[in-house]
Amino acid sequence: MKKILVMFLGLGLFLAGCSNDDNANGLGPDGPKNLDSSAQVQDFMWKAMNLWYFWQGDVADLGDDRFTSNDEYTDFLLSETNPEDFFFDKLLFQDDRFSFLSDDYVELTQNLSGISRSNGLEFGLFLFSDSDDIFGYVRYVIPNSDAATADISRGELFTGVDGQTLNIDNYTDLLFGENNTYTLNMADIVNNTITPNGKEVTLTKEEGLVENPVFIVKSFEVSGQKIGYLMYNGFTNEFDSELNDAFGQLKTDGVTDLVLDLRYNPGGSVNSSRLLSSMIYGPNTEELYIRQRWNDKIQAVFDAEDLEDYFAADLGNGTPINSLMLNRVYILTTSSTASASELVINGLDPYIDVNTIGTTTTGKNEFSLTMVDDPDRDGAPFIYTPSRVNQINPNNQWAIQPLVGRNENAAGFSDYTNGLAPDIELEEDLENLGILGDINEPLLARAIQEITGVSTKRDFSVQTPIRLYSSSKMHQPIRNNMILDKPLHLPLKPLVIQ
Numbered sequence: 001m002k003k004i005l006v007m008f009l010g011l012g013l014f015l016a017g018c019s020n021d022d023n024a025n026g027l028g029p030d031g032p033k034n035l036d037s038s039a040q041v042q043d044f045m046w047k048a049m050n051l052w053y054f055w056q057g058d059v060a061d062l063g064d065d066r067f068t069s070n071d072e073y074t075d076f077l078l079s080e081t082n083p084e085d086f087f088f089d090k091l092l093f094q095d096d097r098f099s100f101l102s103d104d105y106v107e108l109t110q111n112l113s114g115i116s117r118s119n120g121l122e123f124g125l126f127l128f129s130d131s132d133d134i135f136g137y138v139r140y141v142i143p144n145s146d147a148a149t150a151d152i153s154r155g156e157l158f159t160g161v162d163g164q165t166l167n168i169d170n171y172t173d174l175l176f177g178e179n180n181t182y183t184l185n186m187a188d189i190v191n192n193t194i195t196p197n198g199k200e201v202t203l204t205k206e207e208g209l210v211e212n213p214v215f216i217v218k219s220f221e222v223s224g225q226k227i228g229y230l231m232y233n234g235f236t237n238e239f240d241s242e243l244n245d246a247f248g249q250l251k252t253d254g255v256t257d258l259v260l261d262l263r264y265n266p267g268g269s270v271n272s273s274r275l276l277s278s279m280i281y282g283p284n285t286e287e288l289y290i291r292q293r294w295n296d297k298i299q300a301v302f303d304a305e306d307l308e309d310y311f312a313a314d315l316g317n318g319t320p321i322n323s324l325m326l327n328r329v330y331i332l333t334t335s336s337t338a339s340a341s342e343l344v345i346n347g348l349d350p351y352i353d354v355n356t357i358g359t360t361t362t363g364k365n366e367f368s369l370t371m372v373d374d375p376d377r378d379g380a381p382f383i384y385t386p387s388r389v390n391q392i393n394p395n396n397q398w399a400i401q402p403l404v405g406r407n408e409n410a411a412g413f414s415d416y417t418n419g420l421a422p423d424i425e426l427e428e429d430l431e432n433l434g435i436l437g438d439i440n441e442p443l444l445a446r447a448i449q450e451i452t453g454v455s456t457k458r459d460f461s462v463q464t465p466i467r468l469y470s471s472s473k474m475h476q477p478i479r480n481n482m483i484l485d486k487p488l489h490l491p492l493k494p495l496v497i498q
Contacts, residue, residue: 039074039077039078040373040395040396041083041086041373041396041398042077042078042080042083042086043077044372044373044375044382044396044398045083045086045087045091045101045400046062046076046077046091047375047382048371048381048382048400048402049062049091049400049402050062051297051298051381051382052298052369052371052382052402052404053091053093053295053402053404054093054294054295054402054403054404054405054406055093055096055295056295057296057297058093059091059092059093076090083101083103087099087101087400092402096403098366098368099368099400099401099402100400100401101398101399101400102398102399102401103397104397104399105370105384105392105397105398105399106397108399108401109370109384109399117205117207117208117209118142118145118205118206118209118211118476119145119146119147119203119205119209120141120142120143120144120145120146120147120203120206120209120211121138121141121147121152121203121472122139122140122141122233122264122471122473123136123138123139123158123472124136124137124139124336124466124468124470124471125166125171125468125469125470126430126466126468126469127467127469128194131167132167132168132169133159133165133166133167134166134167134168134469135157135158135166135187135194136157136175136184137155137156137430137433137466138152138153138154138156138157139154139471140154140215140233140264140436141153141154142209142211145209146203146204146205146206150201150202151201152184152186152201154433154435154436157186157188157189158184158185158186158187158201159185159187159194159196160196161174161182161183161185162174162182162183162185163183171470172475175475176472176475179205180204180205181202181203181205182202182203183200183202184200184201184203185200186198186199186200186201189431189464192431192463192464210238211234211236212239212242213232213233213235213236213243213265213268214230214232214239214242214243214245214246215231215232215233215436216230216231216436216437217229217230217231217246217249217250219249219254220448222439222448222452222454223452225256225257225452226253226254226255227257227259227451228250228253228257228258228324229258229259229261229437229444230246230250230259230261231261231436231437232262232265232276233264233265234265234267235265235267235268235269235270235273235276235340235341236269236272237268237269237271240271240272240275240315240316241315241319243275243276243279244275244279244319244321244322245322247279247321247322247323247324250322250324251322251324255324256326257326257328257329257330257451258280258324258329259330259331259444259447259448260329260330260331260332261331261332261436261443261444262331262332262333262337262344263333263334263336263358263428263443264334264337264471264473265337265338265340265341266336266337266338266339266341266473266474267338267339267341267343267364267482268339268340268482269340270309270340270343270367270482270485271309271316272340273340273341273343273344274289274290274311274312275312277289277311277344277347277348278311278321278323279324280323280324280326280329280348280352281311281325281326281348281351281352282311282323282325283312283313283314283321283323284311284351285310285311285312285313287311287410288308288309288310288410289309289310289311289347289409290308290343290346290347290409290410291307291308291309291407291408291409291410292307292309292367292405292406293307293405293406293407293408293414294404295404295405298404298405326352327352327353328352328353328354329352329353329354329355330355330356330357330450330451331344331345331354331355331357332356332357332358332443333345333356333357333358333360333361333420333422334358334359334428334466335359335360335361335419335468336362336468336471336473337358337361337362338361338362338363338364339362339364339365339367339482340482341361342361342363342365342416342419342420343407345361345420346365346407346409346413346414346416346420347407347409347410349409349413350409350410350411351410355423355447355450356420356421356422356423356424357422357423357424357426357446358422358424358425358426358428358443359422359426359427359428360418360419360420360421361416361419361420362419363416363417363418363419364482365407365414365416366403366404366405366406366482367405367406367482368401368402368403368404368482369382369402370383371383371384371399371400371401371402372384372392372396372398372399373393373396373398374391374392374393376391377391384399424450426442426443426446426460426462427462427465427466428443428462428466429442429462429464429465429466430463430464430465430466431463431464432462432463442460445458446460
């Protein structure tokens with residue numbers, strides 16, 4: 001059975017290059033001999049992490065001088081026979097919440113491109129306060145999916161799957177297991193009490209479902225002001241043109257203010273975040289958007305300009321950016337707002353008035369690389385690229401997705417591990433989620449009130465605040481990923497153990 005083994009979440013990156021001295025510590029070029037298949041996996045993991053891992057210098061077992069002989073190194077590799085245990089127990093820094101791995105690099109890389117096996121229902125999961133039982137609530141439905149043909153919509157609740165009550169022990173298998181089809185047992189909430197209502201909804205997962213992250217694009221005229229609204233649910237670079245078209249529509253509509261809805265956006269492409277920020281702020285190519293920070297080994301090899309990304313004037317293919325050139329923006333956030341979403345907030349902050357409305361974000365401020373057993377890739381050992389699938393060790397299908405760096409904004413700030421707190425706190429209300437893109441939906445309505453300065457008698461009090469336990473996106477490999485999709489080339493090689 002193929003499985004994705006997730007510690008918390010990660011990031012992707014298509015990069016070129018790396019290596020230290022072949023003979024560091026006097027170790028020669030040949031490496032361990034006669035490793036069994038399990039040890040080959042561990043060997044790949046250790047060498048990739050020794051080279052790229054952000055906290056390489058803080059993990060004693062990843063030190064360049066950790067091993068003095070091939071036998072000592074081999075014994076270490078065999079100290080854990082399970083690659084998952086080896087990765088999590090031996091190689092990770094204690095504060096790393098997001099690095100993860102997969103036993104199938106093909107499935108992982110497809111998922112990181114936005115292609116997944118899904119029924120199209122996006123939902124959050126809530127833990128009952130008095131038991132280990134769980135219930136789900138629908139966040140939204142992906143268009144053209146199986147769920148889009150079913151009788152289910154935002155705000156509906158479910159407490160079971162195939163007649164089994166969901167709890168912390170079974171929800172992963174029931175909702176995210178190998179079952180292609182399942183039936184949700186629906187429920188209602190009345191007076192803060194959730195009760196099954198007898199309704200059933202059967203959904204089927206489909207292979208290769210692709211979600212267009214540009215979910216809703218609208219403009220409103222309120223109190224004489226033209227306000228744009230964009231709900232963007234993932235930084236997937238395959239849809240940069242659609243994102244640019246959305247801003248073209250908003251620009252044609254003459255919007256002077258923007259509400260950017262990132263409440264369910266777990267992140268993705270760093271370059272897409274740069275493009276989105278440029279569409280908001282402007283094609284200011286001489287102004288720094290972000291700067292990368294790597295481990296000491298990698299950082300020393302870069303030239304300063306290689307670490308810097310500036311605002312963009314085009315999509316990279318010559319297509320000009322459709323920019324609103326705003327001096328302020330309103331961004332809707334929740335605890336599911338992560339990585340590249342947080343990067344937009346942080347990257348724009350030195351330049352324009354960024355107003356966040358909602359709840360504190362995830363706190364995912366690192367980026368990662370997709371690594372496979374391809375140590376001989378010139379300039380980029382272990383870094384996955386589709387053009388080299390024939391060079392990946394055929395006896396090792398494992399991939400790792402470790403954190404390898406952080407992005408700081410033009411002011412040098414990157415310390416938001418605890419999340420970015422909202423300027424205006426407003427939790428989503430389980431009993432009043434509202435219709436996404438409707439001016440009466442609570443978070444959007446609150447943003448519009450702030451933009452217009454027109455106070456209403458509307459009550460924004462929350463009856464049943466959402467305390468998220470997990471979500472459907474958190475069980476996808478793309479979850480909370482920040483993908484540094486930028487070509488780089490470094491004169492480095494992996495450390496070789498004799």
